[in-house]
Amino acid sequence: MTAPGSSLDTLVLLLVGGGLALGLPHVTARSRRRFWHPWINTGLLPLLLGIMIGPAGPLGVHGDGGWLSRATADALKPFLAVALAAAGVVLGTQLRPAYLAAAGREFLWRESRRALTTFVVVAMPAAAVAWWLLPRDGPLAGTWAAVAIGGVAGAAAVVTSQRLPSAATHHPAQRLIIGHVVPAGWWNLLACLLSAFALGIGDHPGQGLNGLLLALVLPAILGLLLGRTATTAPSSTEALVLLPAVVALAGGLALALGGAPLLTGMVVGAMLVNAGGGRVVLVERAMDELEQPIAMAAGLLAGLCLESTAIPMVAWLMVLVIPLRWLLRGSRWGGRIAGSPTRPDVASWRARLLAPAGASGVLLIAGASIAPAPLPALVIPLTVAFALGTLLSEMRAEVGRLEKNEPASRGVGQGERAPEPGRAAQVTTPQRA
Amino acid sequence: MITHSQIYRRTIAAQTAATPPWWRRLTPPLIALVMAGASLALLMQVARSNGLTGSNGITASPGSPAAVQLILVGMVLVSGAFAGRCAEALKLPRLTGYLLAGVALSPSVWELLGAPDLLIPRSSLATLDPANDLAVGVIALMAGAEIEARWLRQRLRTLLKIAGAETLLVPSLLLGCLLLLPGIPFMPPGTSGLTVTGVLIAALAAIMLLPNGPTVVITVIKETGASGPLTRMLMGASVVLDAGVILLFSVVTTLLDLAAGGHLAGALLDTGALFGAVGAVLAGLGSSVVLGLAIGWGLRRYAEHTEHRLGWLVLGLALAVAALGVHAGVKPLFCLLTAGFAFGNLPSADPGRVEAARQRLRATLAQVGMPVFVVFFTAAGLHIDLTALASGWVLVLVLLVVRDGAIIAAVRVATRGPEVEPAVRRSLWLGMVSQAGVTLALAQIVRVRYPGWGDILATFIVAMVTLHELWVPVALSWALRREGEVPNS
Numbered sequence: 001m002t003a004p005g006s007s008l009d010t011l012v013l014l015l016v017g018g019g020l021a022l023g024l025p026h027v028t029a030r031s032r033r034r035f036w037h038p039w040i041n042t043g044l045l046p047l048l049l050g051i052m053i054g055p056a057g058p059l060g061v062h063g064d065g066g067w068l069s070r071a072t073a074d075a076l077k078p079f080l081a082v083a084l085a086a087a088g089v090v091l092g093t094q095l096r097p098a099y100l101a102a103a104g105r106e107f108l109w110r111e112s113r114r115a116l117t118t119f120v121v122v123a124m125p126a127a128a129v130a131w132w133l134l135p136r137d138g139p140l141a142g143t144w145a146a147v148a149i150g151g152v153a154g155a156a157a158v159v160t161s162q163r164l165p166s167a168a169t170h171h172p173a174q175r176l177i178i179g180h181v182v183p184a185g186w187w188n189l190l191a192c193l194l195s196a197f198a199l200g201i202g203d204h205p206g207q208g209l210n211g212l213l214l215a216l217v218l219p220a221i222l223g224l225l226l227g228r229t230a231t232t233a234p235s236s237t238e239a240l241v242l243l244p245a246v247v248a249l250a251g252g253l254a255l256a257l258g259g260a261p262l263l264t265g266m267v268v269g270a271m272l273v274n275a276g277g278g279r280v281v282l283v284e285r286a287m288d289e290l291e292q293p294i295a296m297a298a299g300l301l302a303g304l305c306l307e308s309t310a311i312p313m314v315a316w317l318m319v320l321v322i323p324l325r326w327l328l329r330g331s332r333w334g335g336r337i338a339g340s341p342t343r344p345d346v347a348s349w350r351a352r353l354l355a356p357a358g359a360s361g362v363l364l365i366a367g368a369s370i371a372p373a374p375l376p377a378l379v380i381p382l383t384v385a386f387a388l389g390t391l392l393s394e395m396r397a398e399v400g401r402l403e404k405n406e407p408a409s410r411g412v413g414q415g416e417r418a419p420e421p422g423r424a425a426q427v428t429t430p431q432r433a
Numbered sequence: 434m435i436t437h438s439q440i441y442r443r444t445i446a447a448q449t450a451a452t453p454p455w456w457r458r459l460t461p462p463l464i465a466l467v468m469a470g471a472s473l474a475l476l477m478q479v480a481r482s483n484g485l486t487g488s489n490g491i492t493a494s495p496g497s498p499a500a501v502q503l504i505l506v507g508m509v510l511v512s513g514a515f516a517g518r519c520a521e522a523l524k525l526p527r528l529t530g531y532l533l534a535g536v537a538l539s540p541s542v543w544e545l546l547g548a549p550d551l552l553i554p555r556s557s558l559a560t561l562d563p564a565n566d567l568a569v570g571v572i573a574l575m576a577g578a579e580i581e582a583r584w585l586r587q588r589l590r591t592l593l594k595i596a597g598a599e600t601l602l603v604p605s606l607l608l609g610c611l612l613l614l615p616g617i618p619f620m621p622p623g624t625s626g627l628t629v630t631g632v633l634i635a636a637l638a639a640i641m642l643l644p645n646g647p648t649v650v651i652t653v654i655k656e657t658g659a660s661g662p663l664t665r666m667l668m669g670a671s672v673v674l675d676a677g678v679i680l681l682f683s684v685v686t687t688l689l690d691l692a693a694g695g696h697l698a699g700a701l702l703d704t705g706a707l708f709g710a711v712g713a714v715l716a717g718l719g720s721s722v723v724l725g726l727a728i729g730w731g732l733r734r735y736a737e738h739t740e741h742r743l744g745w746l747v748l749g750l751a752l753a754v755a756a757l758g759v760h761a762g763v764k765p766l767f768c769l770l771t772a773g774f775a776f777g778n779l780p781s782a783d784p785g786r787v788e789a790a791r792q793r794l795r796a797t798l799a800q801v802g803m804p805v806f807v808v809f810f811t812a813a814g815l816h817i818d819l820t821a822l823a824s825g826w827v828l829v830l831v832l833l834v835v836r837d838g839a840i841i842a843a844v845r846v847a848t849r850g851p852e853v854e855p856a857v858r859r860s861l862w863l864g865m866v867s868q869a870g871v872t873l874a875l876a877q878i879v880r881v882r883y884p885g886w887g888d889i890l891a892t893f894i895v896a897m898v899t900l901h902e903l904w905v906p907v908a909l910s911w912a913l914r915r916e917g918e919v920p921n922s
Contacts, residue, residue: 255499
């Protein structure tokens, strides 16, 4: 095993980072085929790449596998925490009453109920099985570990790509946004929040809910102060300075508290927009540019930082989440109790059934990869499940196109974006904004 | 019917309404600044206290360096940005605000107030070094992108005259001063000014005081939006002079190392060894230029052929060259300067496309440069050591007067010809007396390479840089306005 910062590690990081920065946007821009977009823009391909060359990977030059030494991978963990905190800030900025009001109370109630039902239907049995199968000792054992695993499983059933179902591109854009993009964004937001809570409880096993509450209060104070500060920033120049400041502070606080970075970021983001009022729009605009780089960076770093621990049976059960999703979204009885965020009038049942997890799924995996043991053991099974889901979805879309004799174009919604329920709703319903 | 007096009164009223009084402009950013300071104190206590301890494997212990580093960067950005706005409200350059914010947060100030660990502990300052490297890289790229080959060919003679005059006059006078003055604090014990080591240390100090601050010059130019003969000459002269300084610094440190090992006499007699040492320095510069050309060409190809944002790529490049180039003997400043120059000046079959790519690069650098400048200058203010300044203020003052006087004289002599514009002749010296990035970087190298006397020398250099940074930006932006190079001034 080489020391951190050795020549090989430096070369590997330079090649991978440079390759991603220069190559992947080029691929997505040049490629006329949709196949690679969900793999690259969601961060799934960087995640797979990171796992392959990281210390947990099968391609090995170091003693414990991989092209990167364990020490260098550990040194990258703070960067992963910052990427997750940044993603949390972006997600948290959507929790603004004005946006939610624009989306409509009926919409919020209906979609929240369905998303939460899906979450509970999967999380409860997963938590019960985990509680039964997990050992009773260790850093995170028993009830808290079962709750965290159940939370991750439930969230994995809820997250859905915001990329529009492939068979639905002939619909008008507004119909597709209301029928899929906005509900999927809301489902993803709830899933990230619930999984972050579950991982946050797991981060403070000795302190239980008190630790979690403190880990919420301090980011809330920080978000409030930053929001009030942002109200005096009148130009985009200040927004450009405030954006990295918010990300650095949220990441630093998450590291200082030792909590779930995604949760810390979401609390900071939510308080920032609500305390800052309209002036924070400039910061939000600057944040929009961060979405895709964050997803890709989080995926890559999660793969690189993954520890090569033994994967217990309970973790492999996570693969069953994907068939459970299909069952809930595709079958008649499943659709009655839970369902899919996509409305039947914009996509066929096959498209809803096979909708991949998207960027939020990769964030979920990244959150689990730096959580305490045994949660990192969920990463490989979840990655396998999401990769299979994405593969099947894209194959199905390709077959659908061939059946209809359609050209393989990029179509609407090719880029994977983090959820923006309120903003999209605001665009589509200006009279309510 | 509206009379002239009514129009006059309305105009005055509109102007008064458009520009509120200074205290009203100052209040919001000042409140924000105070809030930022309070947040910094709170967060630093959280980061360093034994409150919550996570079990996520990142924070093995409270006070994690990464947490402190991130919080420090975040609060430096916030406080610097709002201090910049405070300065703007007082019609001062933003840069002055960044520096003053750094001074206000500086550990040495809080040490004098009896609360050394309230805001930023002295040991945490080194965590901002990567931001400094990044800033130097971005600024070098920015400077390179601004220089046009045609203008450089026309003005090369003047530029070389300015750099040559300064390189001859300033270190000579400073060297004489350091050798003649008694009780120089950074001379090692038992080393008088007339020993070989003493002369070399004095020469090193004199060379370190020679470079001007392209960082300050370019930041003031970008902030004011200045353009014209003085602006172009300022950027060109800054770059040419710094190239010479880096070369001289490398040669003197090589000689110092030989003297410390007792091999100097042998090396001086052995011309092969001497040429070898100088050759290594030149090889480093050559490889920097070659790598810079390759980066500039590649970046231009990328900008020409894709519509993707360049911001992340530029930041990554600057960081990679700064962090990794040192290990390969590459000088980051030279390398990225060449890259910026090559981007806009390498021959192309389609000049229109090159110009469009250059505009994209400039816009990108202006965007990413803003937070980088804030961190860089606020960090410069943080490094001020008031205790050292108080103990050696006489020497600092003497060196400052000698240096600035020598620079003024050198610039006056070098810009005497008729081909030089009057604005350049009158005001160029104001940019050339500035000190910033290169000097701070050299001070950091000396601090690490020569523990003991190197620490003391670095402290004096940083004190001089801070004093210059406080008044030069104000004077330079005033001079640019006076010479009519700032639009709407």
